[in-house]
Amino acid sequence: MMQKTGVIYQGFRSEKELAEIPGVPSDERIKKGSVAFIECAQEIPCNPCEEACPYGAISVGKPITNLPKLDEDKCIGCGSCIAACPGLAIFLVNASKSKGEVSFPFEYYPLPKKGDEVDCVDREGNIVVKGKVLRIIKPPKYDATAVITVVIPIEYIKIVRSIKRLGRS
């Protein structure tokens, strides 16, 4: 039996779904620098991302079940939306340099350290490539959600969405 694709069957958004949602930036924009990549594909009642954006780049409006729409020209890639999303479905991608960068929310213990080489995983949890931790930010405002940025080969910026959980000692 062929596996049906899509978020309701597999638990992650298929490429087709990602291409259709209004939170995903264009390739041209991603090449210009850091930008939000909002993988919110279902109309659930939720809008904290809209308020979290200091630049007005994310709009949900009414009803609050609307999918968040990204204005990629207004987005400066600050990442304020990442920890605000209760669904942990917002990422930052950057393809403006020779290496790619992806930022993602991370709520496991322990955290990696800056400079660590880490196993980067795709939306299914498969380890796809090694990456290097560029930064970890966890200000009180994020309320215990850390935002990790990894440097990875540029072709992986739309694939890598987290790192493998580290073992507890």
Add this chain to the structure above:
Amino acid sequence: MRVLHHPILGDETRKIDATIIVDGRKIPAIEGEPIAATLLSAGIKKFRETQKNHKPRGIFCAIGRCTDCVMTVDGIPNVRTCVTPVKDGMIISTQKGLGEWGGKK
């Protein structure tokens, strides 16, 4: 096993400050936590045996409704361990069947 570190809740700040005796074995505990939590922390999962078929039972609902986790505590049978707080020195035994007052069984 206790969760000593947690990404959201932070590190455990409570201290082990009590001991309970379960079927004769001393188990370190935190006063006030549910007895069931202490038992799980020590890896104990079987809390009682059923009356007729002597089948093992443990925690199911953890909110005091299902009564699967009852044990004999300080001589009183059928105590719901998921909602009964630990006191230092409690004597607890795996309950057989309906249990017996005084904890003889």
Add this chain to the structure above:
Amino acid sequence: MKTTDIAVIGAGPAGLSCAVEAAKSGARVTVLDENLKPGGQLFKQIHKFFGSREHRAGIRGFRIGQQLLEATERLDVQVLLDAAVYGIYEDRLIAYITDGRDHTIKAKKIVLATGASENALAFPGCTLPGVMGAGAAQTMINVNRVLPGKKIIMVGSGNVGLIVSYQLMQAGADVVALIEAAPKIGGYGVHAGKIRRAGVPIYTSTTIKEVLGEEKVEGVITASLDEKWQHIEDTEKRFEADTVCLAVGLSPLTELAWMAGCEFTFIPPLGGHVPIHDRNMESTLTGVYIAGDITGVEEASSAMEEGRLAGVACAESLGYYNEKQALALKNEIWDRLDALRTGPFGEGRFTAKLKQLEARRQLA
């Protein structure tokens, strides 16, 4: 005998929200709860809530619980703990037991906010120690900070199954697999996405055939299901696991409402038999209101809104608010409730709640 304006039974999200809202009007409010600590199931909700700012979206559930408790203190709400209500008699006389002794309290209005309990599922081995409710496991890890096991199989892909799987990993356990009998994942895709990228496989059209073990869970055998929900032969898979968590729905805790004489209606999407209520959350018994999961299982955000609604309605009927003041407050709450009941995940509940109101109109 003790008396109060409003007695709220249950100190969970609905009950506390109700108490706070009613107390703001100046009413005297007493909350009774059988547990030793208030908060119901809010303190095990360590994730950030959905909704909008008015629903406290983006705030973790346990912090909302702390805020509610602070508000009850500030507003002088009396919270009686270790108070197991066992009877509601004529003229709203409530009987309860504290520390093994009988007590009574007489209230002008009663709000039942008793919540819900987790459903079980029958399969060979379902009574083995290590098979437990997903909410039970959540209580153990997030409130009591002990792990129920190291290798977990989660049954059910609704939001409870997805969220508790995630939280078990946050507490340090491994979730070996999540299985779902339906052909689709039931809960939010974003919750599923979190556990998928942590490497948890989700098997749809799959059920438990048997849980293995003598004294405790040692393994799980699953089997695939066809369109008619029947086992497909030779599709068994064996997993090493020490814990099986069941996230297969909840049922409203309605005993007190039955006992008090509330009329009921049967609405499966709300969890089965639910007391009939009107737009003010008043049951078919004058002066007895209901709020939260007892009225139909939803989530904490709607429970809190229903609690507020009942609180405002009680305060109004006792004269603490005039009609205009109450209506303004109620309009806001109704709007917020509607917002939570929209979209593909909310519409079903919206329709179900309409049916419940319709049942009330038919009685009238």
